[in-house]
Amino acid sequence: MGTVFSFDVRGGEPGAVEAALEEAIAGLHRVNELFSTYREDSQVSRLARGELDLAECDPDIAEVLELGAEAERVSDGWFSTHYRKRLDPTGIVKGWAAERAALRLRAAGVTGVSVNGGGDVQMFGVPEEHRAWRVGVADPLRPGGLAAVVSAAGADELAVATSGTAERGDHIVDPRTGRSAVTDLVAVTVVAPRLTWADCWATAAFAMGSRDGLRWLESLPDVEALLITAGDEVRCTGGLASRLG
Structure with missing residues (x-):
């Protein structure tokens, strides 16, 4: 997955926690083996080349493609599991994998868990009594600065995902054209219960641009978002303030 x-x-x-953690880590390595588009022998690469049928692949492949x-x-085509017309579910895999790792640990009986995959975070429970998980959202226009701090107070599960150009450049593609998305945005951060969807929605909204992206995000249940434009304008959904702290 190319990240930490x-x-x-x-x-x-x-x-129980140690066993679950080992299982979660092994699961992440297995996901990388299955889904890496940089490995010629990964099942996703072989599926994209037509060397495998979906029925011959690991069940995780079918699950991720179904979610995609x-x-x-839901995004009316603004999210896609293809990159420049080639099968590439990278846009959903990282969030899905981090969420699943966190779920494995929650099932082991932990009181709180936070899994961070390259800056996208899935949280369950609490870090300690009377204290909530908090996630800093990096300011893409001010290196080292924060645009906001998201709090999971009052939520048993919460995820934060960001898509933008600050870390990886113009890597988000407009599925309609197959070319880099032309947008006024530099970053979209989405807050939702589960990271699989937060990750997808951030990517789709970024490709849409600030006006359409914000309007679409407002229509999604249990979703809040922060959008930052290249002109340093900050836009957010109506309920985001309740998640800041």
Whole structure:
């Protein structure tokens, strides 16, 4: 997946938590083996070349592609599991993998877990009594600065995902043209219960641009967002303030 994952795990029985953590890490390595578009022998690469049928692939491949198809439907095609007309579910895999890793640890009985995959975060529970998870949102126009701090106070599950050009340049494609998205945005941060969808929605909204992206994000249930334009204008959904702190 080309990024670093970190875990913050609180509570639970030590033996069970250690086993779940090992399982979660092994699962991330397995996801990389299956989905890497940089590995010629990955199942996604072989599927894209027509060397494998979907039925011959690991069930995780079908699950991710099904989720991607749902994201494409909800976003009216602004999210896609193809990159320049080639199968590439990268836009959904990282968020899905981090969410699944966090779910494995929650199932082990932890009181709180935060999994960070390259800056996109899935949180469950609390880090300690009377304290909520908090995630800083980097300011893309001011290196080292923060645009906002998201709080998970009052939520048993919350995810934060950002798409933009600050870290990876113009890597987001307009699915209609197959070329880099022409947009007035430099970053979109989405807050939602699950990281799979937060990641997808941030990517789709970025490709849409600030006006259409904000309007679309406002229509999604349980979703809040912060959008930053190249002109240093900050736009946000109506309920985002309740998630800042």
